[in-house]
């Protein structure tokens with residue numbers, strides 16, 4: 099049974115900061131936001147986790163393998179080196195959506211995202227040592243079938259972007275409301291989905307739904323592991339099997 103540890107990362111009082119004492123140059127904000135994401139991705143990634151940029155002012159990470167002490171170190175290191183600070187909410191659960199809801203609630207209870215007195219909060223709890231399992235995380239790595247041939251080499255770059263984003267938008271809503279899963283666009287034509295215990299039929303249904311709704315064809319490899327990296331790495335291998343065999347859904351634990 100999955101037990102996903104999810105961390106909500108929120109930049110403290112960021113909205114007011116972006117316009118104080120007057121609006122800051124947009125390119126500087128973009129540069130800082132992407133550097134912050136790179137920091138968090140590297141920190142969490144070095145401990146087996148995955149971080150997703152989502153809205154940049156709010157980022158979401160799968161942090162199985164990261165202790166609360168690790169989280170505190172991330173806050174200290176960012177606070178020492180950047181002009182902004184981070185608050186973190188941590189929660190776990192068999193449903194990634196429920197874990198994220200709980201992590202969000204912990205931060206909301208601590209104060210508003212734009213409360214200038216709420217800084218560097220670390221709220222919630224992770225999975226205790228001794229309670230981890232090899233199948234705590236299930237990751238599905240989706241990609242658009244032959245995106246290069248159908249879109250990248252055919253349409254202008256913006257029209258390709260629209261097609262890929264349409265596929266992502268439909269998939270993310272469907273996985274959220276039908277399969278209790280969190281989907282994140284990670285670049286190119288790739289979407290990484292953090293799932294509860296789903297089966298091949300669920301993924302078949304999801305890819306069929308996206309194709310029916312927006313005419314974007316997707317394939318998906320799925321993996322399980324003790325951490326996001328382990329599950330995601332297995333998912334990438336399963337996706338390679340899709341590419342090699344022309345299949346739409348491969349579960350790493352069934353093809354091995």
Ligand SMILES: Nc1nc2c(ncn2[C@@H]2O[C@H](COP(=O)(O)OP(=O)(O)OP(=O)(O)O)[C@@H](O)[C@H]2O)c(=O)[nH]1
Nearest residue numbers: 241242243244245246247284285286287288334341
């Ligand atoms: N983040 C991420 N991006 C990837 C990964 N693999 C491919 N991409 C991106 O996806 C783009 C398209 O590559 P592919 O998915 O291999 O190409 P394709 O034309 O869709 O071919 P098939 O997937 O074999 O159908 C690349 O330019 C990358 O931007 C991955 O593992 N992670």
